[in-house]
Amino acid sequence: MKLELRSKGIEMNDRLRNFIEKKLRSALGRFDHLVQTVRVRLTDINGPKGGEDIQCLIQADLGRAGVVTISETRTTPFAAVARASQRTNRNLSQRLSRLRTGRRGR
Numbered sequence: 001m002k003l004e005l006r007s008k009g010i011e012m013n014d015r016l017r018n019f020i021e022k023k024l025r026s027a028l029g030r031f032d033h034l035v036q037t038v039r040v041r042l043t044d045i046n047g048p049k050g051g052e053d054i055q056c057l058i059q060a061d062l063g064r065a066g067v068v069t070i071s072e073t074r075t076t077p078f079a080a081v082a083r084a085s086q087r088t089n090r091n092l093s094q095r096l097s098r099l100r101t102g103r104r105g106r
Contacts, residue, residue, distance in 0.1 A: 001028065002037045010054065010069030010077055019082050023057035025084040028060065031092050037061040042077050058088050065099060068092055 005012060005020060011103050020040055028035055031037035035039050039059040046053035060068045 001032050001035045004037065004039045005007040005042075005076075007042040009047060010042045012042070016077055019078055023081055023085040024088075027089040028092065029095070031060075032048075034062055034065070034096070035060050036063050040081070042080070045073070052105070054080045058084045059071075060088060060092060060093075062095075066093065068095060 003021060003024065005017060010016075013032045024038055024040070028038065038061070039057075041057045043057070044053060045055050052073055052074065052075050055071060055073045056077065058070045062068065068088060070088045070091060072080050072087065073081040074083060080081075088105050
Protein backbone atom coordinates (compact mmCIF):
# COMPACT_ATOMS: atom_id res chain seq x y z
CA MET A 1 0.00 0.00 0.00
CA LYS A 2 1.45 3.32 -1.10
CA LEU A 3 0.73 6.29 1.17
CA GLU A 4 0.65 9.90 -0.06
CA LEU A 5 0.36 12.72 2.52
CA ARG A 6 -0.42 16.36 1.75
CA SER A 7 -1.38 19.33 3.86
CA LYS A 8 -2.57 22.88 3.27
CA GLY A 9 -2.38 25.36 6.13
CA ILE A 10 -1.26 22.67 8.60
CA GLU A 11 2.31 21.89 9.53
CA MET A 12 3.08 18.26 8.65
CA ASN A 13 5.63 17.46 11.35
CA ASP A 14 7.06 14.02 12.15
CA ARG A 15 4.63 13.46 15.03
CA LEU A 16 1.60 14.04 12.81
CA ARG A 17 3.09 12.04 9.92
CA ASN A 18 3.79 9.05 12.22
CA PHE A 19 0.29 9.28 13.71
CA ILE A 20 -1.32 9.21 10.26
CA GLU A 21 0.78 6.26 9.12
CA LYS A 22 0.03 4.32 12.32
CA LYS A 23 -3.72 4.97 12.14
CA LEU A 24 -3.99 4.03 8.48
CA ARG A 25 -1.86 0.91 8.78
CA SER A 26 -4.00 -0.15 11.73
CA ALA A 27 -7.31 0.64 10.02
CA LEU A 28 -6.43 -0.67 6.55
CA GLY A 29 -3.91 -3.39 7.37
CA ARG A 30 -6.25 -6.26 6.57
CA PHE A 31 -6.97 -4.66 3.16
CA ASP A 32 -3.28 -4.11 2.39
CA HIS A 33 -3.30 -6.56 -0.52
CA LEU A 34 -6.31 -4.81 -2.13
CA VAL A 35 -5.50 -1.14 -1.58
CA GLN A 36 -3.05 0.23 -4.11
CA THR A 37 -2.71 3.84 -2.98
CA VAL A 38 -4.03 5.86 -0.05
CA ARG A 39 -4.03 9.64 -0.36
CA VAL A 40 -4.49 11.76 2.75
CA ARG A 41 -5.03 15.49 2.50
CA LEU A 42 -5.30 17.72 5.58
CA THR A 43 -6.69 21.21 5.08
CA ASP A 44 -7.26 24.10 7.48
CA ILE A 45 -10.57 25.33 6.08
CA ASN A 46 -11.05 28.55 8.10
CA GLY A 47 -7.39 29.48 8.51
CA PRO A 48 -6.58 31.13 11.85
CA LYS A 49 -10.25 31.77 12.74
CA GLY A 50 -10.52 28.56 14.80
CA GLY A 51 -13.44 26.22 15.29
CA GLU A 52 -14.07 22.84 13.69
CA ASP A 53 -12.06 23.57 10.63
CA ILE A 54 -9.51 20.81 10.07
CA GLN A 55 -10.62 18.60 7.19
CA CYS A 56 -9.12 15.18 6.53
CA LEU A 57 -9.81 13.70 3.11
CA ILE A 58 -8.83 10.05 2.61
CA GLN A 59 -8.97 8.41 -0.81
CA ALA A 60 -8.25 4.68 -1.01
CA ASP A 61 -7.67 3.41 -4.54
CA LEU A 62 -8.81 -0.19 -4.94
CA GLY A 63 -7.89 -0.55 -8.60
CA ARG A 64 -10.75 -2.12 -10.53
CA ALA A 65 -13.00 -2.03 -7.44
CA GLY A 66 -12.98 1.79 -7.49
CA VAL A 67 -12.01 4.54 -5.08
CA VAL A 68 -13.33 5.00 -1.55
CA THR A 69 -13.38 8.65 -0.46
CA ILE A 70 -14.01 9.77 3.12
CA SER A 71 -14.03 13.35 4.41
CA GLU A 72 -14.07 14.27 8.09
CA THR A 73 -13.92 17.68 9.78
CA ARG A 74 -12.76 18.10 13.39
CA THR A 75 -11.00 20.64 15.60
CA THR A 76 -7.55 18.98 15.45
CA PRO A 77 -5.77 17.11 12.67
CA PHE A 78 -5.29 14.12 15.00
CA ALA A 79 -9.04 13.83 15.70
CA ALA A 80 -9.88 14.26 12.00
CA VAL A 81 -7.43 11.54 10.93
CA ALA A 82 -8.56 9.14 13.67
CA ARG A 83 -12.24 9.42 12.75
CA ALA A 84 -11.65 9.40 9.00
CA SER A 85 -9.50 6.25 9.23
CA GLN A 86 -12.24 4.47 11.23
CA ARG A 87 -14.84 5.43 8.65
CA THR A 88 -12.55 4.34 5.80
CA ASN A 89 -12.13 0.93 7.43
CA ARG A 90 -15.89 0.48 7.77
CA ASN A 91 -16.58 1.72 4.24
CA LEU A 92 -13.95 -0.56 2.68
CA SER A 93 -15.32 -3.52 4.60
CA GLN A 94 -18.85 -2.83 3.37
CA ARG A 95 -17.74 -2.26 -0.24
CA LEU A 96 -15.70 -5.46 -0.38
CA SER A 97 -18.52 -7.44 1.23
CA ARG A 98 -20.92 -6.21 -1.46
CA LEU A 99 -18.45 -7.11 -4.20
CA ARG A 100 -18.02 -10.63 -2.80
CA THR A 101 -21.76 -11.28 -2.52
CA GLY A 102 -22.65 -9.52 -5.77
CA ARG A 103 -25.00 -7.07 -4.03
CA ARG A 104 -25.17 -3.51 -5.22
CA GLY A 105 -25.69 -0.49 -3.00
CA ARG A 106 -28.90 1.50 -3.20
